[in-house]
Amino acid sequence: MRLFRKIRKNLLISGKLRSYIVYAIGEILLIVIGVLIAWKINNLNELRKNRIVELKIYQSLNEELNANMILLDASIASYSKNRITIENTIDIIMAEQQEDLEINEKLDLIDVDYKPTKLHNGAINSVNTTNKFEFIESVLLKDLIAAYPNELDNFENQETKIENIIVNRLQPAIEKYISLIDILTKREFKINRIETFSVESNYDKLLKSREYQNCLVDRLLQTEIQLTNAISLRDKTQTIALNLNKELKN
DSSP states (O other): OOOHHHHHHHHHHHHHHHHHHHHHHHHHHHHHHHHHHHHHHHHHHHHHHHHHHHHHHHHHHHHHHHHHHHHHHHHHHHHHHHHHHHHHHHHHOSSOOOOOOOHHHHHTTTTOOOOOOOOOOOOHHHHSSSSSGGGGOOOOHHHHHHHHHHHHHHHHHHHHHHHHHHHIIIIHHHHHOHHHHSOOOTSSSSSHHHHHHHOOOHHHHHHOOOOHHHHHHHHHHHHHHHHHHHHHHHHHHHHHHHHHHHHHHH
């Protein structure tokens, strides 16, 4: 800076106004170039920091989505199996002559085993409810991520419907006609203790019970809906995961 001031002073003293103006313009351009270089370096540093944050977000989302795909695969298999079991039970009910039931058929009739699928949503909700969303550059990914929580909510709501049918309607309907000894396993209580509190089961009345039949049909319909939901949600989960992987490789 001292050198520049000395040059300006000498030019003014010498009376070379034109040279002074040219020099002044050059000095201004030099300052502008320096500012632009500093701004560019700072901008590149910000971009680098943002990219690091973006990649961490993608990694977190990718882990969560991969875990959800595993859960959805299990859910699809479970609901497919449940649908077949319920359809077989309905076939037994609709049979004109109901023969003596085999053990596996009895087990299917009183099947109330149900485990809701608890999908992960921590990372996806964190992105959608914080400033992390701003770090995502891909417009497609932003749209997919923004829509995903609604898909999870729809899936969870349908799970709740099925659980309500089984716990609050189907199980009580079964317990009206079926003994504890048939519902509970021998590993839960001593066999003689179960027999003490049990009454004879009546599968014929159970099959003819309108309440039981309605519960089965309702469960079948809701299960088919949820099976469709699970397949659709898995496809959408996989789509997001594939796009995340592309961004991670870039």
